[in-house]
Amino acid sequence: MPSKPTNANFDVFIIGAGPAGAAAAISLREIMPDARVCIADIEKSTHFRVGESVPPPIKPFLDHLGVTTAFENAAHNPTFRTLSAWGSSGLESNEFFLHTYNTGWRLDRANFDAMLKTEAIRRGTTNISARAFSLAESPHGWLIDCGNAGKFSTRYIIDASGHAAIVSRWLKYAPRKLDRLIGCTVFFEHQTQQPELFDTEAAVIEACHQGWWYTAAIPGHRKIAILMTDVDIARQSGIANMSTWLHYFSLTKHIKQRINTRFPLTQPMILPASSRCFTDTYPPGIIAVGDAISSFDPLSSQGIVKALRSALYASYAIADCYLRNDTMGFSKYFTLMRNEFDNYSLTWQNYYQREQRWPEAPFWQRRHRMKRT
Numbered sequence: 001m002p003s004k005p006t007n008a009n010f011d012v013f014i015i016g017a018g019p020a021g022a023a024a025a026i027s028l029r030e031i032m033p034d035a036r037v038c039i040a041d042i043e044k045s046t047h048f049r050v051g052e053s054v055p056p057p058i059k060p061f062l063d064h065l066g067v068t069t070a071f072e073n074a075a076h077n078p079t080f081r082t083l084s085a086w087g088s089s090g091l092e093s094n095e096f097f098l099h100t101y102n103t104g105w106r107l108d109r110a111n112f113d114a115m116l117k118t119e120a121i122r123r124g125t126t127n128i129s130a131r132a133f134s135l136a137e138s139p140h141g142w143l144i145d146c147g148n149a150g151k152f153s154t155r156y157i158i159d160a161s162g163h164a165a166i167v168s169r170w171l172k173y174a175p176r177k178l179d180r181l182i183g184c185t186v187f188f189e190h191q192t193q194q195p196e197l198f199d200t201e202a203a204v205i206e207a208c209h210q211g212w213w214y215t216a217a218i219p220g221h222r223k224i225a226i227l228m229t230d231v232d233i234a235r236q237s238g239i240a241n242m243s244t245w246l247h248y249f250s251l252t253k254h255i256k257q258r259i260n261t262r263f264p265l266t267q268p269m270i271l272p273a274s275s276r277c278f279t280d281t282y283p284p285g286i287i288a289v290g291d292a293i294s295s296f297d298p299l300s301s302q303g304i305v306k307a308l309r310s311a312l313y314a315s316y317a318i319a320d321c322y323l324r325n326d327t328m329g330f331s332k333y334f335t336l337m338r339n340e341f342d343n344y345s346l347t348w349q350n351y352y353q354r355e356q357r358w359p360e361a362p363f364w365q366r367r368h369r370m371k372r373t
Contacts, residue, residue: 011035012318013144013154015132015167016042020290020307021160022116026065027315029123032322038126038152039117042161052109052218053079053203055301056101061308070115075219077106082301084205085254086212087354091204106203107304108219132161135170141285156318159288160311163272163295167286178275178345179366180231181211181297184239186249187265190223205299206254207355210237211363213255214298222265225255228273228298230363240268273298275348277341285321287314287330294341297348310337 012028014021017039025039062068080103083091096102121127130149135142141155159167168175203216211229218224227239227248238244245268249256277294290307313336317329352367359365 009036010038010126010152010154011322012037012156012158013142013152014039014158014160015144016040016160016162016290016292017117017120017127018113018160018162018290018307019116019304020162020292020311021158022113022120023061023065023308023311024158024160024289024315025120025125026067026116026123027312028318029120029125030066031315031319033124035322036126037124038128038154039120040132040146041117041127041129042131042166052224053104053106053216053301054304055104056096058105058305058308059101059103061305061312064312065116065119065308067115067119070119071112074111074115075108076112077217077219079104079106079202079216082203082205083254086205086207086351087356089253091254093202104301106216106218111219112304132166135167137283155285156322157286158311158314158318159286159292160290162291165278165288165292167282167288168278168280168292171280171282173278173280175276175278176341178348178370179297181228181273181275182231182234183214183271183273183298184227184229184234184245185269185271186225186242186245186267188223188225188259189261189263189265190217190221204254204258206252207357208248208252209358209361209363210239210248212299213249213252215255215258223259225249225259226298230366233363234270240270242267275345277338279338282330282334284327284330287317287333289314293337294344296344299351300344300347302344306340 012035014025021039025037028035028037062071081093081095083093085091096104128149130146132144133147134145138153141153142157144152144154146152157167159165201217206213210233211227213227215223215225234240239248275295275297278288289310293310296302296306313333317333320326320329349370355364
């Protein structure tokens with residue numbers, strides 16, 4: 001059980017115990033072993049999150065964090081390619097053997113998150129269960145009010161609260177958005193006649209009039225099917241209604257062929273998936289990581305890799321300030337995050353430009369009229 005200190009003093013207070021927050025804690029304990037680091041569990045939900053798959057480039061980050069063995073011993077499913085019907089009705093294969101690290105993974109997300117958090121605690125991070133309600137400046141940094149859990153003073157704050165971006169919301173920052181994408185997700189039982197093929201079954205992407213679909217086998221003998229579309233399109237068409245969702249599902253060519261049961265396990269769940277980046281200048285001592293600083297389209301499969309990468313860079317910036325009183329790392333970090341998002345935006349535009357089959361559809365019109373910069 002997590003401990004619950006009240007009115008404690010910390011050097012670093014991390015809001016959010018997901019991959020970005022836990023990775024930041026692991027890295028900080030490695031490079032600042034004497035620092036008092038706290039990670040606050042702000043969410044207990046284990047529901048599916050858009051971006052369950054990770055590409056081969058995750059491996060060097062796992063190696064750097066020292067968690068590769070724990071990762072490989074967990075119940076994650078290796079995958080070696082993705083299939084997509086994008087720009088035409090036929091499926092094309094993206095083979096991972098062309099990558100330096102040739103294995104991707106479909107995660108047991110609850111297991112993955114727990115593994116990283118456990119490792120952070122094992123290395124000396126204090127873990128609390130608390131919601132953060134407000135932030136105020138103090139003589140030596142910041143004071144975070146966590147309600148019944150207490151008030152915590154800290155020199156540095158890492159916002160790892162995911163898409164909620166709690167600290168940015170407190171600061172009244174508005175992100176730069178590329179779209180209003182959401183995922184309408186349904187789980188199915190996965191009944192395969194060849195269990196030995198389950199681990200290597202490819203994920204499939206299929207473009208459609210309303211946006212695009214994704215399906216993949218996931219741990220627990222389940223499959224997911226997700227319709228990715230814009231929030232207003234989903235609202236107008238009633239996609240959150242199961243009968244409407246199943247109607248659009250029935251119109252797919254490849255996705256429905258890979259769901260071998262007619263009985264969904266859940267009602268459609270609506271999850272945010274927009275591409276966005278916070279570009280404001282944060283107050284001294286505050287840094288954001290993972291989806292709290294920027295989020296990428298699930299098409300990229302970069303969400304978790306990006307979270308780990310940003311967490312490592314943020315830990316270096318804090319360490320420079322903590323160990324050497326060098327504050328330049330913070331500005332360099334935010335410049336790096338903005339440049340990363342700018343580069344991603346170009347790739348995002350180019351990829352959506354490849355699909356031209358529905359030029360009259362609002363979803364595609366919005367992406368095709370984006371100016372390339």
